[in-house]
Amino acid sequence: MTWSISQLSREYGVTLRTLRHYEDLGLLAPERRGTTRLYHQRDRIRLALILRGKRLGFSLDEISVIVNMYDEQPGERGQLEFLMEQCDVRRAQLEQQRRDIDDTIAELEVVKARCREDLEKLS
Amino acid sequence: MTWSISQLSREYGVTLRTLRHYEDLGLLAPERRGTTRLYHQRDRIRLALILRGKRLGFSLDEISVIVNMYDEQPGERGQLEFLMEQCDVRRAQLEQQRRDIDDTIAELEVVKARCREDLEKLS
DNA sequence: TCTTCCGCTTACGTCAACGTCAAGCAAGAC
DNA sequence: GTCTTGCTTGACGTTGACGTAAGCGGAAGA
Numbered sequence: 001m002t003w004s005i006s007q008l009s010r011e012y013g014v015t016l017r018t019l020r021h022y023e024d025l026g027l028l029a030p031e032r033r034g035t036t037r038l039y040h041q042r043d044r045i046r047l048a049l050i051l052r053g054k055r056l057g058f059s060l061d062e063i064s065v066i067v068n069m070y071d072e073q074p075g076e077r078g079q080l081e082f083l084m085e086q087c088d089v090r091r092a093q094l095e096q097q098r099r100d101i102d103d104t105i106a107e108l109e110v111v112k113a114r115c116r117e118d119l120e121k122l123s
Numbered sequence: 124m125t126w127s128i129s130q131l132s133r134e135y136g137v138t139l140r141t142l143r144h145y146e147d148l149g150l151l152a153p154e155r156r157g158t159t160r161l162y163h164q165r166d167r168i169r170l171a172l173i174l175r176g177k178r179l180g181f182s183l184d185e186i187s188v189i190v191n192m193y194d195e196q197p198g199e200r201g202q203l204e205f206l207m208e209q210c211d212v213r214r215a216q217l218e219q220q221r222r223d224i225d226d227t228i229a230e231l232e233v234v235k236a237r238c239r240e241d242l243e244k245l246s
Numbered sequence: 247t248c249t250t251c252c253g254c255t256t257a258c259g260t261c262a263a264c265g266t267c268a269a270g271c272a273a274g275a276c
Numbered sequence: 277g278t279c280t281t282g283c284t285t286g287a288c289g290t291t292g293a294c295g296t297a298a299g300c301g302g303a304a305g306a
Contacts, residue, residue: 004252004253005252005253006252006253015294015295016253017293017294017295017296018293018294018295020254020255021293021294025293034254034302035253035254035255035301036252036253036254036302037253037254052223052226052227055180055219055220055223056180056220056223056224056227057178057179057180057181058180059292059293060292060293061292066227069231069234070230070234074241074244075241076245077242077245080238080241080242080245081238081242083234083238084235084238084239087231087232087234087235087238088235090227090231091228091231094224094227094228094231095228096178097178097179097220097224098221098224098225100175100178100179101179101217101220101221101224102221103175104175104179104189104213104217105214105217105218107193108192108210108213108214108217109210111192111193111206111210112207112210112211115203115204115206115207115210116207118197118198118203119200119203119204121197122199122200122203127282127283128282128283129282129283138264138265139283140263140264140265140266141263141264141265143284143285144263144264148263157272157283157284158271158272158283158284158285159272159282159283159284160283160284182262182263183262183263184262
């Protein structure tokens with residue numbers, strides 16, 4: 001099962017340009033039948049990872065690091081230790097982000113409560 | 124108690140240019156003593172909100188909307204309802220982000236576990 | 247055969263979020 | 277006085293993440 005560039009584009013809500021751009025950056029590497037791109041399941045998974053990274057506000061460079069972490073081959077000791085370190089760094093960053101999110105949600109609820117009060121005074 | 128631009132800059136780890144840029148966009152509005160900027164507590168709070176928004180990956184335009192939500196005056200019914208709606212929209216977005224974070228953290232743990240296994244095989 | 251879709255590459259354009267000078271003012275140190 | 281330090285306002289430069297043509301190729305339908 002493979003997909004064309006426009007099928008993938010429609011399905012994930014991104015433009016053709018975007019998909020080609022990600023390829024230029026080495027984030028995607030679809031098969032080629034002649035010059036035409038053929039996307040496999042592994043490309044879809046990568047794309048999903050990329051888009052999730054974007055929703056989290058990471059740059060494509062950072063995303064590149066992250067998605068490549070998922071399919072590293074075993075490698076040598078130093079590299080493995082570096083990879084684990086990177087995991088921890090990302091994790092710390094993500095947990096900070098989650099705290100930020102919780103704080104923001106809490107504050108939004110305060111704003112809403114104030115709105116409700118003001119609305120009641122108006123009626 | 125007030126702060127100069129370079130004090131604020133040092134404290135929050137942003138450049139002078141950035142602070143002036145935020146002012147150009149209407150995100151900050153420090154007092155002026157002559158031409159010199161004087162930042163008050165309210166400016167510090169706003170800056171903290173802005174930076175938190177950035178950590179969450181929002182654009183300065185979006186951040187502008189959010190921080191201005193915090194200090195809207197009561198206003199009329201339509202506006203209040205719109206504001207509450209905006210709160211819900213943001214909240215939904217933030218909750219999606221939290222799910223993304225949790226998924227990513229879980230996957231990072233998988234990567235780390237694989238690393239640990241590979242390391243053990245090496246020793 | 248002609249046109250109409252895809253799809254391809256090349257390349258310049260754009261927008262956000264600043265970076266990076268340049269040039270100038272004002273106040274305190276020497 | 278002048279030198280340094282800190283602040284100011286332009287204004288052009290840069291980087292990331294694409295947008296937007298322009299121009300071409302191949303397959304498929306009228």
